[in-house]
Amino acid sequence: MATLRPRQQEMLRFIEHFMDERGFPPTVRDIQYGCDISSTSVVDYNLRALTRAGLLKRSREVSRGIELVGRRPRTTRVPLLGSIAAGQPLPVFPADPATLGDEDHVEMDAELAKNKDRLYALQVKGDSMIDALIRDGDVVILQAQDQAETGEMVAAWLIDTEETTLKRFYAEGPRVRLQPENTAMGPIYADARNVQIKGRVIGVLRRYE
Amino acid sequence: MATLRPRQQEMLRFIEHFMDERGFPPTVRDIQYGCDISSTSVVDYNLRALTRAGLLKRSREVSRGIELVGRRPRTTRVPLLGSIAAGQPLPVFPADPATLGDEDHVEMDAELAKNKDRLYALQVKGDSMIDALIRDGDVVILQAQDQAETGEMVAAWLIDTEETTLKRFYAEGPRVRLQPENTAMGPIYADARNVQIKGRVIGVLRRYE
DNA sequence: GTTCATATCGAACCGATGTTCGCAGGAAAG
């Protein structure tokens, strides 16, 4: 395979960036303006070259008919808002991400964050979810949402005791069961009106030293 | 929030399916034909409703300017080709996925499989990767590839001893280091020509009883 | 009955967009 031309590399980077930002592929003219190319035919020419190189697939005669193949997963930044554990208060939610420094973010797989919004991260204190392979010190990635389905792992706010806890969520009629993943611990039962779902766990990060 | 109309649910399912298949969002007319709707204005009408409901974002005046938000992760089927461990043979690769029954597949997050091809799964024997949270009995998802970057977790085939092993890959000049994630075990050193990469680990599954 | 909101339909408008064609400069091969 011939080596990739600089212009083709630039186009590839532009397409990746565009899809991250917008969620759908760019048009030929998007690429043209984004890469300072003087003609759409040049874009088409190099798009063909990239297709031959196997770096993307095209659906001809179709607007935005570009699909990237074999992408390495990239990462995205998620604000780290605090920590969470059974029996300990969670900082006011949502904390303002704008006030956070660089150190208060975590990197995560961009594929997981794709098409998701309002993500945040919390550091886990305690081993109540050890059997779900979530340990003390791990960072969980959550999607902010106020509803949950049965069996999902969620951050739940207990209104009366002002506690936040990381558990699996089970709706059981008028009450909810918050189930730890630790055989040494029993579930928490609470009135449904006393439980506010703060987010659903969509990922876990652990850093090795 | 008002409950979703059947037509809107159908449109949502169509959009999801379309994006899985094609890698980019459908046009208004794609949705029209795909859902047997008589007019594009009806599609537009219901698309606005779905936008109000927060289920998708639209870039107005832009073809295919549809982005799904908050999608529940769906799953995809990956063939389970066998097992892998240090010191034990791997079945001939690739086994023919067509000959496998339903029991020989695993379900995995479709987001992880996005834009990836030639995925397969192997069941792990032994605890050589215990510190990477991969235990005996776990299933690892691999992307078939014959090259790896330093630090990636790979399935490596040692040609002379006819063994396959799951390790982290480190290129060290003329030789390669295959590093287990278990403090009780030491690395394997091998001549680079004697090592053939079979795939890169992109996911791990564990089933709880 | 009237009124209003919801949902659908058909048609048209017009900008967006993929494709194609002729042409040109430059490098490599003859």
Added chain:
DNA sequence: CTTTCCTGCGAACATCGGTTCGATATGAAC
């Protein structure tokens, strides 16, 4: 030198595709 291939350029074409508008139907509220 000429020829050939690669790459870039500009313009034009035909269709694609998002949007809008007026009309219709249904049902709930009054």
